[in-house]
Amino acid sequence: MIRFDDRVAIVTGAGSGLGRSHALALAARGAKVVVNDLGGSVAGVGQSSEAAQRVVAEIEAAGGTAMADGANVADFAAVQAMVARTLETYGRIDILINNAGILRDKTFAKMELADFRAVIDVHLMGGVHCTKAVWDHMRERNYGRIVFTSSASGLYGNFGQANYGAAKMALVGLMNVLRDEGRKHDIRVNALAPVAATRMTQGILPPAAAELLKPEEVTPGVLFLVSDDAPTGTILGAGAGSFAVTKILETEGGYFAPDERNPEAIAARFAELSDPATARPMASASEQTLRYAQRAMTAAAQSAKQKKI
Ligand code: NAD
Numbered sequence: 001m002i003r004f005d006d007r008v009a010i011v012t013g014a015g016s017g018l019g020r021s022h023a024l025a026l027a028a029r030g031a032k033v034v035v036n037d038l039g040g041s042v043a044g045v046g047q048s049s050e051a052a053q054r055v056v057a058e059i060e061a062a063g064g065t066a067m068a069d070g071a072n073v074a075d076f077a078a079v080q081a082m083v084a085r086t087l088e089t090y091g092r093i094d095i096l097i098n099n100a101g102i103l104r105d106k107t108f109a110k111m112e113l114a115d116f117r118a119v120i121d122v123h124l125m126g127g128v129h130c131t132k133a134v135w136d137h138m139r140e141r142n143y144g145r146i147v148f149t150s151s152a153s154g155l156y157g158n159f160g161q162a163n164y165g166a167a168k169m170a171l172v173g174l175m176n177v178l179r180d181e182g183r184k185h186d187i188r189v190n191a192l193a194p195v196a197a198t199r200m201t202q203g204i205l206p207p208a209a210a211e212l213l214k215p216e217e218v219t220p221g222v223l224f225l226v227s228d229d230a231p232t233g234t235i236l237g238a239g240a241g242s243f244a245v246t247k248i249l250e251t252e253g254g255y256f257a258p259d260e261r262n263p264e265a266i267a268a269r270f271a272e273l274s275d276p277a278t279a280r281p282m283a284s285a286s287e288q289t290l291r292y293a294q295r296a297m298t299a300a301a302q303s304a305k306q307k308k309i
Contacts, residue, residue: 002227004031008090009226010082012036012073012130013100015051017198018149021215022097022222023055027064029223032090035059036069036082036100042200044102044118047072073100073126076133083133093134095145095226098127098171103200108162116163123149123167127174135187144187145226148175150235152193155246172235172248179233180284188232190225193246194218195239212240250288252278255295257303 004026014023015037027033035055039048052068059066067089071078086093102122104115127148138144153161154168171191178189196218197210205213221238224230235246253273256265266273282288 002029002223004029004095004226007031007094008034008086008092009095009097010034010036010069010086010093010130010134011097011099012126013038014097015039015055017200018194018196018215018218019097019099020051020055021219022099023066024059024062025216025219025223026095026226027059027066028062031095033059033064033066034069034082034086034090035066036071036073038070038072038100040102042103044104044122073098073130074121076129079126079129079133083130083137087137092141093137094143096130096134097147097149097222097226098130099147099149100126101149101200103161104163105160107160111162116166119163120167120170123164124170124174127171131174131178138182138187139185142185144182144185145230146178146182146187146189147222147225148172148189148191150191150193152195152237155193155235175235176233176284183232188225188230190230190232191235192218192222192225193235193237194221195237209240214240217241247281249276249279249281251275252280255299257299 007030009026009031011019011023011026011033013019014033014035019037023033023035035052037052039051040046047070049068049070052070056066056068069082069085071082073079083093100122102119104119106115131146134144148171150171151164151168152158154165154172158165175189175191178187182189195213196215197205197213198215201210217240218238221236221243225234225236237244237246251274254269
């Protein structure tokens with residue numbers, strides 16, 4: 001059984017929805033949990049400590065250990081203070097679930113830049129701030145489990161969510177790099193693409209779907225992503241009892257001789273270049289660089305050989 005006894009977890013945005021469910025489940029399996037929540041509206045307006053305190057009371061009523069924290073994840077100083085308080089109280093941090101989020105949906109044509117920035121500040125910079133604040137501690141202790149909450153809106157696109165989609169996909173880029181930088185210190189970094197009926201999706205999901213899409217159905221996936229035997233660099237989709245892994249793949253593509261390097265030649269071979277049957281994941285950016293360089297070197301060597309003949 002996967003347990004979190006002696007582990008300390010920070011869950012951001014844990015006053016409601018998915019974060020609340022993750023916090024309750026971690027505590028039920030033995031973790032000490034910092035229930036962070038700013039307590040504003042879905043659009044990120046206002047603040048209140050009530051929601052986080054309610055979740056702490058629920059955890060304590062069930063015999064668990066938790067403390068509330070009202071840090072705004074968009075404010076690095078507040079996040080640093082939360083991390084300092086956690087270390088003072090519990091002495092360590094093993095798990096960070098970056099979950100806090102807001103929405104400011106509008107088509108890009110109608111979107112004010114202030115609404116774009118606000119969403120980037122909470123989702124992307126919030127994740128950066130919390131991760132930065134625990135990173136050295138996790139490196140020193142050679143242990144860390146970090147989850148970024150991404151979204152299908154970023155992975156696949158969603159009309160009216162340019163700010164949100166950009167932030168959610170940026171978190172995948174952050175995960176890809178931290179996966180490599182954290183490896184030596186057993187810091188495993190994963191992303192979650194959840195679907196759940198929460199106040200964020202109220203009015204978007206039909207009531208029948210909402211009944212199936214409980215936040216509690218997502219949480220087992222997160223618990224796996226922060227467990228001792230977690231993978232790293234995985235994007236896990238979760239909702240309504242389904243779990244799936246999203247992969248970023250690159251097709252085999254093709255090599256173009258120097259006299260073929262023009263847009264017409266690319267257009268002529270575009271179907272071949274996009275053939276999904278040849279697609280595979282790249283382990284890192286350098287695998288792509290090496291692949292292109294090696295192909296060019298092989299082609300150059302072949303052409304030199306032909307010239308000799
Ligand atoms: P929710 O609104 O119930 O929860 C978000 C929580 O984050 C709220 O309690 C809110 O007070 C808190 N929060 C907002 N800004 C904060 C800040 N600056 N600092 C600290 N806390 C802050 O919504 P949810 O659906 O549970 O969303 C949780 C996460 O899951 C979000 O990142 C969201 O984008 C993501 N997500 C949700 C769905 C879904 O279907 N519900 C789909 C994809 C991604």
